[in-house]
Amino acid sequence: MDTICAVSTPHGMGGIAVIRVSGDEALDIVQQRWQGMSLCEMASHTAHLGHIIDSQGELLDEAVLTLFRAPNSFTGEDVVEISCHGSMWIQQQIVSTLIDAGCRAATGGEFTQRAFANGKLDLSQAEAIADVIASQSRASHHVAMNQMRGAFSRQLSSLRSQLLQFVSLIELELDFSEEDVTFADRSRLTTLATEIKKVIDSLAGSYQAGNAIKNGLPVTIVGPTNAGKSTLLNTLLGDDRALVSDIKGTTRDVIEDTIVMGGALIRFIDTAGIRESSDVIESMGIERSFKKMDEARIVLWVVDATAPIAELEDFYKQIAEHCQDKAVIAVVNKIDSGDTQAIVKKLKGLDIKIAEISARKGTGVDQLKQEIITTAALPQVTDENAVIVTNARHYHALVRASEAIDRTLQGLATGLSGDLVSQDIRECMHYLGEITGEISTDDILGEIFAHFCIGK
Numbered sequence: 001m002d003t004i005c006a007v008s009t010p011h012g013m014g015g016i017a018v019i020r021v022s023g024d025e026a027l028d029i030v031q032q033r034w035q036g037m038s039l040c041e042m043a044s045h046t047a048h049l050g051h052i053i054d055s056q057g058e059l060l061d062e063a064v065l066t067l068f069r070a071p072n073s074f075t076g077e078d079v080v081e082i083s084c085h086g087s088m089w090i091q092q093q094i095v096s097t098l099i100d101a102g103c104r105a106a107t108g109g110e111f112t113q114r115a116f117a118n119g120k121l122d123l124s125q126a127e128a129i130a131d132v133i134a135s136q137s138r139a140s141h142h143v144a145m146n147q148m149r150g151a152f153s154r155q156l157s158s159l160r161s162q163l164l165q166f167v168s169l170i171e172l173e174l175d176f177s178e179e180d181v182t183f184a185d186r187s188r189l190t191t192l193a194t195e196i197k198k199v200i201d202s203l204a205g206s207y208q209a210g211n212a213i214k215n216g217l218p219v220t221i222v223g224p225t226n227a228g229k230s231t232l233l234n235t236l237l238g239d240d241r242a243l244v245s246d247i248k249g250t251t252r253d254v255i256e257d258t259i260v261m262g263g264a265l266i267r268f269i270d271t272a273g274i275r276e277s278s279d280v281i282e283s284m285g286i287e288r289s290f291k292k293m294d295e296a297r298i299v300l301w302v303v304d305a306t307a308p309i310a311e312l313e314d315f316y317k318q319i320a321e322h323c324q325d326k327a328v329i330a331v332v333n334k335i336d337s338g339d340t341q342a343i344v345k346k347l348k349g350l351d352i353k354i355a356e357i358s359a360r361k362g363t364g365v366d367q368l369k370q371e372i373i374t375t376a377a378l379p380q381v382t383d384e385n386a387v388i389v390t391n392a393r394h395y396h397a398l399v400r401a402s403e404a405i406d407r408t409l410q411g412l413a414t415g416l417s418g419d420l421v422s423q424d425i426r427e428c429m430h431y432l433g434e435i436t437g438e439i440s441t442d443d444i445l446g447e448i449f450a451h452f453c454i455g456k
Protein backbone atom coordinates (compact mmCIF):
# COMPACT_ATOMS: atom_id res chain seq x y z
CA MET A 1 0.00 0.00 0.00
CA ASP A 2 1.35 3.42 -0.88
CA THR A 3 1.50 6.11 1.76
CA ILE A 4 -1.22 8.74 1.65
CA CYS A 5 -1.56 12.20 3.16
CA ALA A 6 -4.28 14.85 3.46
CA VAL A 7 -5.41 17.73 5.61
CA SER A 8 -7.97 16.23 8.01
CA THR A 9 -9.31 19.47 9.51
CA PRO A 10 -11.90 21.58 7.65
CA HIS A 11 -10.86 23.58 4.63
CA GLY A 12 -9.94 27.11 5.69
CA MET A 13 -7.93 28.94 8.28
CA GLY A 14 -7.94 27.88 11.91
CA GLY A 15 -5.78 27.98 15.02
CA ILE A 16 -4.23 24.69 14.07
CA ALA A 17 -4.69 22.21 11.24
CA VAL A 18 -3.98 18.49 11.26
CA ILE A 19 -2.34 16.70 8.36
CA ARG A 20 -2.62 12.96 8.44
CA VAL A 21 -0.09 10.59 6.87
CA SER A 22 -0.76 6.84 6.70
CA GLY A 23 1.10 3.89 5.18
CA ASP A 24 4.22 1.76 5.35
CA GLU A 25 6.50 4.68 4.51
CA ALA A 26 4.80 7.23 6.76
CA LEU A 27 7.67 7.45 9.24
CA ASP A 28 10.40 7.57 6.60
CA ILE A 29 8.66 10.20 4.51
CA VAL A 30 7.85 12.52 7.39
CA GLN A 31 11.39 12.06 8.74
CA GLN A 32 12.75 13.62 5.54
CA ARG A 33 10.90 16.84 6.31
CA TRP A 34 11.30 16.84 10.08
CA GLN A 35 13.81 18.44 12.38
CA GLY A 36 13.48 17.14 15.90
CA MET A 37 13.58 13.82 17.66
CA SER A 38 14.06 10.98 15.18
CA LEU A 39 10.75 9.30 14.35
CA CYS A 40 12.15 5.81 14.72
CA GLU A 41 12.99 6.60 18.37
CA MET A 42 9.50 7.85 19.15
CA ALA A 43 7.19 5.50 21.01
CA SER A 44 3.70 4.91 19.58
CA HIS A 45 1.00 7.29 20.82
CA THR A 46 3.41 10.07 21.79
CA ALA A 47 3.57 13.70 20.65
CA HIS A 48 6.72 15.67 19.88
CA LEU A 49 7.51 19.29 19.09
CA GLY A 50 9.83 20.06 16.18
CA HIS A 51 10.13 21.78 12.81
CA ILE A 52 8.74 20.93 9.40
CA ILE A 53 11.02 21.91 6.54
CA ASP A 54 10.64 21.84 2.77
CA SER A 55 12.85 20.02 0.28
CA GLN A 56 15.36 22.90 0.33
CA GLY A 57 15.62 22.73 4.12
CA GLU A 58 13.61 25.97 4.53
CA LEU A 59 11.58 26.15 7.73
CA LEU A 60 7.82 25.80 7.01
CA ASP A 61 6.39 25.65 10.51
CA GLU A 62 6.90 24.68 14.10
CA ALA A 63 4.64 21.66 14.58
CA VAL A 64 3.67 18.77 16.82
CA LEU A 65 3.93 15.22 15.52
CA THR A 66 1.78 12.48 16.97
CA LEU A 67 2.82 8.98 16.11
CA PHE A 68 0.64 5.86 15.97
CA ARG A 69 2.43 2.69 15.05
CA ALA A 70 0.74 -0.13 13.13
CA PRO A 71 -1.49 -1.87 13.93
CA ASN A 72 -2.60 0.40 16.76
CA SER A 73 -3.80 3.32 14.68
CA PHE A 74 -7.05 4.41 13.06
CA THR A 75 -6.12 2.90 9.70
CA GLY A 76 -4.18 -0.02 11.11
CA GLU A 77 -1.06 1.29 9.32
CA ASP A 78 1.74 3.53 10.59
CA VAL A 79 0.14 6.94 11.03
CA VAL A 80 1.75 10.32 11.66
CA GLU A 81 -0.43 13.30 12.44
CA ILE A 82 1.16 16.69 11.99
CA SER A 83 -0.50 19.49 13.94
CA CYS A 84 0.66 22.70 12.31
CA HIS A 85 -0.48 26.31 12.43
CA GLY A 86 -3.76 26.75 10.60
CA SER A 87 -2.64 28.98 7.75
CA MET A 88 -3.90 27.73 4.38
CA TRP A 89 -0.47 28.41 2.92
CA ILE A 90 1.32 26.33 5.55
CA GLN A 91 -1.17 23.47 5.10
CA GLN A 92 -0.67 23.44 1.35
CA GLN A 93 3.11 23.67 1.60
CA ILE A 94 3.33 20.79 4.07
CA VAL A 95 1.08 18.57 1.96
CA SER A 96 3.00 19.38 -1.18
CA THR A 97 6.41 18.78 0.42
CA LEU A 98 5.15 15.42 1.75
CA ILE A 99 4.00 14.50 -1.76
CA ASP A 100 7.39 15.57 -2.98
CA ALA A 101 8.96 13.21 -0.45
CA GLY A 102 6.91 10.22 -1.65
CA CYS A 103 3.32 10.47 -0.36
CA ARG A 104 0.24 10.37 -2.54
CA ALA A 105 -2.69 12.76 -1.95
CA ALA A 106 -5.49 10.76 -0.30
CA THR A 107 -8.84 10.45 -2.04
CA GLY A 108 -12.18 11.04 -0.24
CA GLY A 109 -12.67 8.62 2.65
CA GLU A 110 -9.44 6.78 1.92
CA PHE A 111 -8.25 6.71 5.55
CA THR A 112 -11.55 5.17 6.64
CA GLN A 113 -11.49 2.78 3.68
CA ARG A 114 -8.07 1.56 4.80
CA ALA A 115 -9.33 1.16 8.35
CA PHE A 116 -12.13 -1.02 6.93
CA ALA A 117 -9.74 -3.00 4.71
CA ASN A 118 -7.49 -3.65 7.72
CA GLY A 119 -10.37 -4.88 9.85
CA LYS A 120 -10.28 -1.94 12.28
CA LEU A 121 -13.99 -1.42 11.74
CA ASP A 122 -16.75 -2.89 9.66
CA LEU A 123 -18.72 -1.10 6.98
CA SER A 124 -21.62 -0.02 9.17
CA GLN A 125 -19.13 1.43 11.66
CA ALA A 126 -17.30 3.25 8.88
CA GLU A 127 -20.62 4.73 7.72
CA ALA A 128 -21.38 5.71 11.31
CA ILE A 129 -18.22 7.83 11.40
CA ALA A 130 -19.69 9.98 8.63
CA ASP A 131 -22.91 10.20 10.66
CA VAL A 132 -21.08 11.14 13.85
CA ILE A 133 -19.31 13.93 11.99
CA ALA A 134 -22.60 15.12 10.47
CA SER A 135 -24.74 14.78 13.60
CA GLN A 136 -26.81 17.82 14.42
CA SER A 137 -28.66 16.83 17.56
CA ARG A 138 -28.17 14.90 20.77
CA ALA A 139 -30.32 12.06 19.45
CA SER A 140 -28.56 11.70 16.08
CA HIS A 141 -25.18 11.97 17.76
CA HIS A 142 -26.11 9.26 20.22
CA VAL A 143 -27.41 6.84 17.59
CA ALA A 144 -24.38 7.37 15.33
CA MET A 145 -21.98 7.00 18.26
CA ASN A 146 -23.61 3.72 19.26
CA GLN A 147 -23.31 2.43 15.73
CA MET A 148 -19.70 3.56 15.44
CA ARG A 149 -18.84 1.74 18.63
CA GLY A 150 -20.29 -1.42 17.17
CA ALA A 151 -23.68 -2.01 18.82
CA PHE A 152 -25.38 -2.64 15.47
CA SER A 153 -22.48 -4.76 14.19
CA ARG A 154 -22.59 -6.96 17.28
CA GLN A 155 -26.30 -7.56 16.83
CA LEU A 156 -25.82 -8.45 13.17
CA SER A 157 -22.92 -10.74 13.85
CA SER A 158 -24.92 -12.57 16.50
CA LEU A 159 -27.74 -13.07 13.99
CA ARG A 160 -25.32 -14.30 11.39
CA SER A 161 -23.70 -16.79 13.70
CA GLN A 162 -27.09 -18.18 14.74
CA LEU A 163 -27.99 -18.58 11.09
CA LEU A 164 -24.67 -20.21 10.40
CA GLN A 165 -25.26 -22.87 13.05
CA PHE A 166 -28.70 -23.38 11.65
CA VAL A 167 -27.51 -23.80 8.08
CA SER A 168 -24.59 -26.04 9.06
CA LEU A 169 -26.95 -28.54 10.64
CA ILE A 170 -29.15 -28.63 7.56
CA GLU A 171 -26.20 -28.90 5.23
CA LEU A 172 -24.77 -31.72 7.29
CA GLU A 173 -27.89 -33.70 6.45
CA LEU A 174 -27.17 -33.20 2.77
CA ASP A 175 -23.84 -34.98 3.22
CA PHE A 176 -25.74 -37.99 4.48
CA SER A 177 -28.57 -37.77 2.00
CA GLU A 178 -28.34 -41.47 1.19
CA GLU A 179 -29.13 -42.37 4.76
CA ASP A 180 -32.14 -40.14 5.25
CA VAL A 181 -31.14 -38.74 8.64
CA THR A 182 -32.17 -35.43 10.20
CA PHE A 183 -29.76 -33.58 12.42
CA ALA A 184 -31.75 -30.44 12.39
CA ASP A 185 -34.87 -30.59 14.49
CA ARG A 186 -37.38 -28.73 12.32
CA SER A 187 -39.49 -27.40 15.15
CA ARG A 188 -36.43 -26.01 16.92
CA LEU A 189 -35.33 -24.44 13.67
CA THR A 190 -38.74 -22.87 13.23
CA THR A 191 -38.56 -21.35 16.71
CA LEU A 192 -35.09 -20.02 16.02
CA ALA A 193 -36.03 -18.59 12.61
CA THR A 194 -39.07 -16.92 14.16
CA GLU A 195 -36.84 -15.32 16.81
CA ILE A 196 -34.40 -14.15 14.18
CA LYS A 197 -37.18 -12.70 12.07
CA LYS A 198 -38.44 -10.77 15.07
CA VAL A 199 -35.04 -9.17 15.60
CA ILE A 200 -34.56 -8.35 11.91
CA ASP A 201 -38.05 -6.84 11.67
CA SER A 202 -37.59 -4.77 14.77
CA LEU A 203 -34.32 -3.40 13.37
CA ALA A 204 -36.00 -2.63 10.05
CA GLY A 205 -38.92 -1.13 11.94
CA SER A 206 -36.64 1.30 13.74
CA TYR A 207 -35.70 2.91 10.43
CA GLN A 208 -38.62 5.32 10.27
CA ALA A 209 -37.66 6.74 13.65
CA GLY A 210 -33.97 6.46 12.77
CA ASN A 211 -34.46 8.42 9.60
CA ALA A 212 -36.37 11.06 11.52
CA ILE A 213 -33.58 11.26 14.08
CA LYS A 214 -30.95 11.67 11.40
CA ASN A 215 -32.69 13.88 8.86
CA GLY A 216 -35.30 15.55 11.04
CA LEU A 217 -38.82 14.44 11.85
CA PRO A 218 -41.05 15.89 9.12
CA VAL A 219 -43.73 18.20 10.48
CA THR A 220 -45.87 19.75 7.74
CA ILE A 221 -47.79 22.98 8.29
CA VAL A 222 -50.99 23.07 6.23
CA GLY A 223 -54.19 25.07 6.17
CA PRO A 224 -56.19 27.56 4.14
CA THR A 225 -54.54 30.67 2.74
CA ASN A 226 -53.80 33.47 5.19
CA ALA A 227 -54.26 31.23 8.24
CA GLY A 228 -50.76 32.22 9.41
CA LYS A 229 -48.76 29.13 8.37
CA SER A 230 -45.68 31.06 7.31
CA THR A 231 -45.87 33.25 10.40
CA LEU A 232 -45.95 30.07 12.47
CA LEU A 233 -42.95 28.62 10.61
CA ASN A 234 -40.97 31.78 11.29
CA THR A 235 -41.93 31.78 14.96
CA LEU A 236 -41.05 28.11 15.40
CA LEU A 237 -37.67 28.60 13.73
CA GLY A 238 -37.02 31.93 15.41
CA ASP A 239 -36.07 33.26 11.99
CA ASP A 240 -37.69 35.23 9.15
CA ARG A 241 -37.52 32.28 6.83
CA ALA A 242 -40.77 32.69 4.86
CA LEU A 243 -42.53 35.69 3.38
CA VAL A 244 -45.63 36.77 5.27
CA SER A 245 -48.38 39.02 3.93
CA ASP A 246 -52.10 39.53 4.17
CA ILE A 247 -52.45 38.64 0.49
CA LYS A 248 -53.97 35.19 0.04
CA GLY A 249 -51.64 32.76 -1.68
CA THR A 250 -48.35 34.34 -0.53
CA THR A 251 -46.55 31.01 -0.20
CA ARG A 252 -46.49 29.12 -3.47
CA ASP A 253 -43.71 26.65 -2.98
CA VAL A 254 -42.60 24.45 -0.11
CA ILE A 255 -40.27 26.05 2.42
CA GLU A 256 -38.50 23.85 4.95
CA ASP A 257 -35.88 24.12 7.63
CA THR A 258 -34.79 22.16 10.68
CA ILE A 259 -34.30 23.03 14.33
CA VAL A 260 -33.36 20.98 17.35
CA MET A 261 -36.18 20.66 19.85
CA GLY A 262 -35.99 18.57 23.01
CA GLY A 263 -32.75 17.00 21.75
CA ALA A 264 -34.30 15.87 18.45
CA LEU A 265 -34.05 17.31 14.99
CA ILE A 266 -37.41 18.53 13.67
CA ARG A 267 -37.96 19.46 10.02
CA PHE A 268 -40.72 22.05 9.65
CA ILE A 269 -42.32 22.31 6.23
CA ASP A 270 -44.42 25.34 5.30
CA THR A 271 -46.75 24.86 2.35
CA ALA A 272 -48.97 26.82 -0.01
CA GLY A 273 -52.41 27.60 1.44
CA ILE A 274 -55.06 25.20 0.23
CA ARG A 275 -57.97 26.76 -1.67
CA GLU A 276 -59.72 26.45 -5.01
CA SER A 277 -57.48 28.27 -7.44
CA SER A 278 -57.48 28.91 -11.18
CA ASP A 279 -53.89 30.10 -11.05
CA VAL A 280 -51.69 27.39 -12.58
CA ILE A 281 -48.63 28.07 -10.43
CA GLU A 282 -50.65 28.29 -7.25
CA SER A 283 -52.39 25.01 -8.11
CA MET A 284 -49.01 23.35 -8.55
CA GLY A 285 -48.02 24.66 -5.11
CA ILE A 286 -51.22 23.28 -3.61
CA GLU A 287 -50.50 19.89 -5.14
CA ARG A 288 -47.15 19.98 -3.36
CA SER A 289 -48.88 20.84 -0.10
CA PHE A 290 -50.80 17.57 -0.32
CA LYS A 291 -47.65 15.67 -1.20
CA LYS A 292 -45.83 17.11 1.81
CA MET A 293 -48.82 16.26 3.98
CA ASP A 294 -48.46 12.66 2.83
CA GLU A 295 -44.77 12.61 3.69
CA ALA A 296 -45.23 14.13 7.15
CA ARG A 297 -45.17 12.34 10.48
CA ILE A 298 -47.03 15.16 12.16
CA VAL A 299 -49.40 17.60 10.45
CA LEU A 300 -50.03 21.02 11.93
CA TRP A 301 -53.39 22.10 10.59
CA VAL A 302 -53.53 25.87 11.04
CA VAL A 303 -57.03 27.17 11.61
CA ASP A 304 -57.65 30.91 11.34
CA ALA A 305 -59.62 32.07 14.36
CA THR A 306 -60.78 35.14 12.45
CA ALA A 307 -62.17 33.20 9.47
CA PRO A 308 -65.75 31.91 9.13
CA ILE A 309 -66.29 28.67 11.03
CA ALA A 310 -68.37 27.16 8.23
CA GLU A 311 -65.30 26.10 6.24
CA LEU A 312 -63.88 24.07 9.08
CA GLU A 313 -65.55 20.74 8.47
CA ASP A 314 -64.95 20.69 4.72
CA PHE A 315 -61.31 21.39 5.26
CA TYR A 316 -61.05 18.66 7.85
CA LYS A 317 -62.32 16.12 5.34
CA GLN A 318 -59.33 16.84 3.11
CA ILE A 319 -56.98 16.57 6.05
CA ALA A 320 -58.48 13.31 7.26
CA GLU A 321 -58.16 11.82 3.80
CA HIS A 322 -54.42 12.46 3.69
CA CYS A 323 -53.54 11.90 7.33
CA GLN A 324 -54.89 8.49 8.24
CA ASP A 325 -51.61 7.19 9.64
CA LYS A 326 -50.29 10.40 11.12
CA ALA A 327 -50.79 12.66 14.06
CA VAL A 328 -52.72 15.84 13.38
CA ILE A 329 -52.63 18.84 15.67
CA ALA A 330 -55.23 21.53 14.97
CA VAL A 331 -53.47 24.81 15.62
CA VAL A 332 -56.01 27.58 16.20
CA ASN A 333 -54.12 30.73 15.27
CA LYS A 334 -54.69 34.46 15.78
CA ILE A 335 -56.16 34.07 19.26
CA ASP A 336 -55.06 37.68 19.78
CA SER A 337 -57.74 38.95 17.42
CA GLY A 338 -60.38 36.26 17.01
CA ASP A 339 -62.79 34.42 19.24
CA THR A 340 -61.78 30.80 19.52
CA GLN A 341 -64.54 29.36 21.67
CA ALA A 342 -66.87 28.22 18.89
CA ILE A 343 -63.98 26.88 16.83
CA VAL A 344 -62.49 24.89 19.69
CA LYS A 345 -65.90 23.44 20.47
CA LYS A 346 -66.31 22.35 16.87
CA LEU A 347 -62.78 20.89 16.76
CA LYS A 348 -63.36 18.94 19.95
CA GLY A 349 -66.10 17.13 18.11
CA LEU A 350 -63.50 15.97 15.59
CA ASP A 351 -61.43 14.26 18.24
CA ILE A 352 -58.00 15.69 17.42
CA LYS A 353 -55.36 17.46 19.47
CA ILE A 354 -55.85 21.19 19.70
CA ALA A 355 -53.38 24.00 20.35
CA GLU A 356 -54.37 27.66 20.64
CA ILE A 357 -51.74 30.17 19.64
CA SER A 358 -50.89 33.55 18.28
CA ALA A 359 -48.14 32.89 15.79
CA ARG A 360 -47.50 36.59 15.46
CA LYS A 361 -47.14 37.27 19.19
CA GLY A 362 -45.69 33.90 20.14
CA THR A 363 -48.47 33.12 22.63
CA GLY A 364 -48.92 29.36 23.18
CA VAL A 365 -46.02 28.45 20.87
CA ASP A 366 -43.92 26.88 23.64
CA GLN A 367 -46.85 24.61 24.56
CA LEU A 368 -47.25 23.73 20.89
CA LYS A 369 -43.56 22.79 20.69
CA GLN A 370 -43.99 20.60 23.74
CA GLU A 371 -47.01 18.96 22.14
CA ILE A 372 -44.97 18.28 18.98
CA ILE A 373 -42.18 16.63 20.98
CA THR A 374 -44.66 14.47 22.87
CA THR A 375 -46.52 13.54 19.69
CA ALA A 376 -43.29 12.73 17.87
CA ALA A 377 -42.62 10.06 20.53
CA LEU A 378 -39.15 9.43 19.17
CA PRO A 379 -37.56 6.44 20.85
CA GLN A 380 -35.45 7.18 23.89
CA VAL A 381 -31.97 6.86 22.53
CA THR A 382 -30.21 7.37 25.82
CA ASP A 383 -30.13 3.60 26.24
CA GLU A 384 -26.52 2.55 25.70
CA ASN A 385 -27.52 -0.50 23.71
CA ALA A 386 -30.35 0.96 21.67
CA VAL A 387 -29.79 0.00 18.06
CA ILE A 388 -31.66 2.24 15.66
CA VAL A 389 -31.21 1.93 11.93
CA THR A 390 -30.64 5.30 10.27
CA ASN A 391 -29.16 4.30 6.95
CA ALA A 392 -31.28 3.56 3.87
CA ARG A 393 -28.78 1.00 2.60
CA HIS A 394 -28.99 -0.93 5.86
CA TYR A 395 -32.78 -0.71 5.89
CA HIS A 396 -33.12 -2.17 2.39
CA ALA A 397 -30.73 -5.00 3.23
CA LEU A 398 -32.75 -5.77 6.37
CA VAL A 399 -35.99 -5.88 4.37
CA ARG A 400 -34.41 -8.38 1.96
CA ALA A 401 -33.06 -10.42 4.89
CA SER A 402 -36.53 -10.48 6.38
CA GLU A 403 -38.01 -11.71 3.09
CA ALA A 404 -35.42 -14.49 2.96
CA ILE A 405 -36.18 -15.58 6.51
CA ASP A 406 -39.89 -15.55 5.62
CA ARG A 407 -39.18 -17.97 2.80
CA THR A 408 -37.14 -20.09 5.22
CA LEU A 409 -40.08 -20.27 7.59
CA GLN A 410 -42.43 -21.19 4.77
CA GLY A 411 -40.00 -23.85 3.62
CA LEU A 412 -39.81 -25.33 7.10
CA ALA A 413 -43.59 -25.29 7.42
CA THR A 414 -44.14 -27.04 4.12
CA GLY A 415 -41.38 -29.57 4.64
CA LEU A 416 -39.23 -28.23 1.81
CA SER A 417 -36.05 -30.18 1.22
CA GLY A 418 -32.93 -29.22 3.16
CA ASP A 419 -30.95 -27.88 0.22
CA LEU A 420 -33.69 -25.36 -0.64
CA VAL A 421 -34.16 -24.27 2.95
CA SER A 422 -30.44 -23.78 3.31
CA GLN A 423 -30.39 -21.55 0.20
CA ASP A 424 -32.88 -19.17 1.80
CA ILE A 425 -30.91 -19.07 5.03
CA ARG A 426 -27.70 -18.36 3.12
CA GLU A 427 -29.49 -15.54 1.31
CA CYS A 428 -30.57 -14.03 4.61
CA MET A 429 -26.95 -14.22 5.83
CA HIS A 430 -25.82 -12.60 2.61
CA TYR A 431 -27.99 -9.52 3.14
CA LEU A 432 -26.92 -9.17 6.77
CA GLY A 433 -23.32 -9.50 5.63
CA GLU A 434 -23.84 -6.71 3.11
CA ILE A 435 -24.54 -4.31 5.95
CA THR A 436 -21.31 -4.98 7.79
CA GLY A 437 -19.29 -5.36 4.61
CA GLU A 438 -18.47 -9.04 5.09
CA ILE A 439 -20.11 -9.35 1.70
CA SER A 440 -19.23 -6.38 -0.47
CA THR A 441 -18.29 -5.44 -3.96
CA ASP A 442 -15.97 -2.69 -5.12
CA ASP A 443 -19.03 -0.89 -6.47
CA ILE A 444 -20.71 -0.77 -3.09
CA LEU A 445 -17.50 0.30 -1.35
CA GLY A 446 -16.76 2.94 -3.97
CA GLU A 447 -20.27 4.34 -3.66
CA ILE A 448 -20.07 4.53 0.13
CA PHE A 449 -16.61 6.04 0.46
CA ALA A 450 -17.19 8.50 -2.38
CA HIS A 451 -19.48 10.40 0.01
CA PHE A 452 -16.69 10.96 2.50
CA CYS A 453 -14.54 14.08 2.30
CA ILE A 454 -10.83 14.02 1.72
CA GLY A 455 -8.97 13.67 5.01
CA LYS A 456 -11.53 11.32 6.60
Ligand SMILES: Nc1nc2c(ncn2[C@@H]2O[C@H](COP(=O)(O)OP(=O)(O)OP(=O)(O)O)[C@@H](O)[C@H]2O)c(=O)[nH]1
Nearest residue numbers: 225226227228229230231245249250251273359360
Ligand atom coordinates in the same frame (compact mmCIF):
# COMPACT_ATOMS: atom_id res chain seq x y z
N1 LIG B 1 -53.64 38.93 14.38
C1 LIG B 1 -52.83 37.97 13.94
N2 LIG B 1 -52.47 37.95 12.67
C2 LIG B 1 -51.67 36.98 12.25
C3 LIG B 1 -51.20 35.97 13.12
N3 LIG B 1 -50.43 35.12 12.40
C4 LIG B 1 -50.41 35.58 11.14
N4 LIG B 1 -51.16 36.71 11.04
C5 LIG B 1 -51.36 37.52 9.85
O1 LIG B 1 -52.08 36.79 8.88
C6 LIG B 1 -51.68 37.16 7.56
C7 LIG B 1 -51.27 35.90 6.79
O2 LIG B 1 -50.11 35.35 7.38
P1 LIG B 1 -49.19 34.31 6.64
O3 LIG B 1 -48.27 33.77 7.65
O4 LIG B 1 -48.62 34.88 5.41
O5 LIG B 1 -50.30 33.24 6.27
P2 LIG B 1 -50.13 31.91 5.39
O6 LIG B 1 -51.03 30.91 5.99
O7 LIG B 1 -48.72 31.55 5.24
O8 LIG B 1 -50.75 32.38 4.01
P3 LIG B 1 -50.48 31.79 2.53
O9 LIG B 1 -49.02 31.62 2.36
O10 LIG B 1 -51.03 32.84 1.66
O11 LIG B 1 -51.25 30.53 2.43
C8 LIG B 1 -50.53 38.13 7.74
O12 LIG B 1 -51.02 39.42 7.59
C9 LIG B 1 -50.07 37.86 9.16
O13 LIG B 1 -49.47 39.00 9.75
C10 LIG B 1 -51.58 36.03 14.49
O14 LIG B 1 -51.22 35.22 15.33
N5 LIG B 1 -52.41 37.03 14.84
Ligand SMILES: [Mg+2]
Nearest residue numbers: 229230250251
Ligand atom coordinates in the same frame (compact mmCIF):
# COMPACT_ATOMS: atom_id res chain seq x y z
MG1 LIG C 1 -47.52 31.31 3.67
